[in-house]
Amino acid sequence: MNLRGKLNNHPWVYILNKLAALGLLVFIMCMYTILSTRFDLYEFTESLSNITFWGWICVYALMTTMLIDLIGYKWKKFTIKTSIVLHCILGFIIFIPFMGVNFYAMIAGSVGALCAFIYAFSYYFLVKKNRLAWTFLLVIPILLYIRPMDFTIKEGWTEEKTKSSFFAEFTRFNGKNEIPIALEKGDLVTTYISFKEKNGGGYGYHILDNNGELAGMTELDEPYEDYDTIAFQFKAKKSGIYRVVLTGDNLRGKIDVKWEID
Template sequence: MLKQNLIKAFLYLTTKLAGAGFLYLVMSGYLLISTGFDLYEFVEEISHGFLWFVVYVYGILCSIIIDLLTYKVSKKQFSVKILLYVVAGYAFFIVREINVIMLIAGTVGALCSIIFYVGAYNSFRFQSFKYAVIIAPLFIIMLMNFDFTEKEQWVEVRSDNTYIATFEYFNGKHEIPFHVKEGQTITVFHEFKNSNGGGHGSHFLNEKNDLVGMTEVSEKKVKIEIQDSGVYSMVVTGDDVKGSFIVTWEIDEDG
């Protein structure tokens, strides 16, 4: 009896994973098209932990709760479930604040909830579909381990406290590491020259790849107070851009 219950629980869970996997694949397809099949931008977007939480944690948890709520509803169960999935999609956003933006986001959430339900429902009917949509997201996870940055005619010059790069094409990211100690302060000057109107930006990460807070000294200069010793990185990003950038930095040894 225990073995049978475990098998039933496993099969039930696979339907929820199928629903989440189907939704994740649909979202991946949308992001791939909306980014113009730019693999670097696609991987950056699809890697956000927020998406994983919404799909695989919030989505599965709500689906299980809905099943419990409709367990004894025999008549019109389909309609009731659809309604509850729509409510769950809106609830994630409007519980924080009700405004136009949240209502739009809630509508998107409701649509995603229905897609989740379609995936879970079809997994009951088609075993091949079930395991395909469970396994397929693993290939997207594999893509996250690759850097799809593209550089053309990239020329760089680096000294102890300066980094200069010129390029004909840059789409992706480039990291400039700094070896710093706890209590030190690093002041960074950065200037980006754009020759073709492409996009660009920058941010700072610590060794755990967490974003690091910084104080803006001026338009092109920021200051970072180091909390933990290690290698910090300035990440310069480019979006189909041609040009050059220069980064210089000073480290306050006195902390």
């Protein structure tokens, strides 16, 4: 049945097939992410936390595919090959207004075109596979369900906390550990962090405000007692609970944190 027939007789089937194709595209992207992180579930769920990124992918995919179908419905009927090519073109050019014409835009555009190809091909494939289409409709709800889960791994973990310090020693730390600090509006926090790794594992840190957004901070050059690592400041724009987030990538060692509130 052609597009006109689908829209006239079963418009909801058309919409569900579009959503199923989107689910298949997201599934393939997630499989790539899992493989590239070597099945690190913490890193995978962190990649899902960027709702804006995934949201724009979904919205743009649905808008462009429906625009192409609308043109074919109203003015000129496209072959499947032509429709797929148009999807790829729109997947490529979306980056040019934001990045200009340069090497990085070409790389991003090529990735966008590949994703558009997968989406368009998935739609035409799933149209003939009704049961399979229903399966891929579940992909996005399942990802939204697992996104908030914390897959942090802590082995041999011991910690000590005070009102102005935190210390942890561990044999393996893969994920994140949050240190909550209650602040009043205008408080200036000076923080000192020492990572002492014993196995070459990765580590990092950032600050989240009371809304869960990244808080701006300024790195300092001043030393603090026997600290040989990072010193920085951030200011509380609103009263609430702020969090110093420590991250480890299969890290073994110690973390020592101290902070002063002015």
